[in-house]
Amino acid sequence: MNTRIWLVAACLATSLPAHAQLFKPVEIKDQELAQLRGKYVMPGRIISFGVVMSSTWQNAAGDRIGATTTLQVQQNVIKPQFYVSINGENGTGQAPGHGTGQVQGGAGLNGAVQGVTQSVRAAGDSNSAYNDVAINVREASQAPDLTTPQGQVLAAGSTLSGSNNAGSLSVSNSGNGLQMAIQANNNQGASLQRLADGGLLQSTTLLGGNNAVSNMTQLNVVLRDNLPSAGALNCNLDQLKGLRISGY
Structure with missing residues (x-):
């Protein structure tokens, strides 16, 4: 040994x-x-690091609300910042009725579990929910060109919000990390994404019917490919x- x-x-x-x-x-x-x-990466090997987080909720009427948050860090980035784009549209169908489903328990999923937590709890019919985490690692001789940031700056301790016929959405950057939450109208349900303390939470609760929900977080890492x-x-x-x- x-x-x-x-x-x-x-x-x-x-x-x-x-x-x-x-x-x-x-x-x-x-x-x-x-x-x-x-495995470990030697200091200086990482030349670019980015985070993309997005959440979308669409109800039976076609009403949709969502947001995308991006962060890109490179050597020439003086002050890394999160940028948030909130989007959505009102559908042309009839507004869904009040959701009557009930979900019991599950409170521990929001804090007691460490690492990556993904949960979908459905008490309605004809729903679809999608949780996804992607980690993309590649090698390059130099960092990729910085793209022009889209959306509003999400400063530390601040919250950005929006709403329409689908529901209300809030994106916050606080002591609890980066959080993206959607509360659907007419008691259809809620979704939550949170990236903090080395862990990731993706949670969806469906109380009505014919909803389509998507939570996605993507980590992009570029490593220098120059060998000794x-x-x-x-x-x-x-x-x-x-x-x-x-x-x-």
């Missing part, structure tokens, strides 16, 4: 910069190894020669 751990530490040395002359293999306890998950030169790798490998006297 100890031999494997030393070999792992030796391999990690090749990824360190050439100026890391003081690298020394350190034995890692089994308890610490058990907590490690996934052969000379840099040779310098890092030279640091491992001292391990040969130990028989590795």
Whole structure:
């Protein structure tokens, strides 16, 4: 077991910069190894990071309300900000009747569960609900061109809202993180998206019929694809020669 751990530490040395002359293999306890998950990215490798969050609610009459929130962070972005576009339209059909469905329980989904939480609770008929989380990671030699922000700036501690025949919508940036909530008219139901504290919540509750709801969050990451030169790798490998006297 100890031999494997030393070999792992030796391999990690090749990824360190050439100026890391003081690298020394350190034995890692089994308890610490058990907590490690996934892979790590060296500082400076991420050259662009973006978030897109959108929610839409459409009722039986064709009334629709929704919003899209975007954030893009790059090296030349002085002050990253969320931008919000609220949109919607009134349909031409007859307004839906009052929703009579009832949903019991589920309060713990809003806070007790960590990580990614997706829930759809339906007490009506002919509804559709869609929750989706997408993480797009790609490599490039340089960061993509910044697009012109669309919508209004969502400052810290502020809330933007809108309403129409479909219902009311609010987008807030507070101590609870980024939150997008829709309350449908005529007791048809509600939807909620929240990104905060390293977790994501997507929740839909349907109390009426013939509603179509969509919650989507997308994380876009661009990694620099410039690989270390052969000379840099040779310098890092030279640091491992001292391990040969130990028989590795």
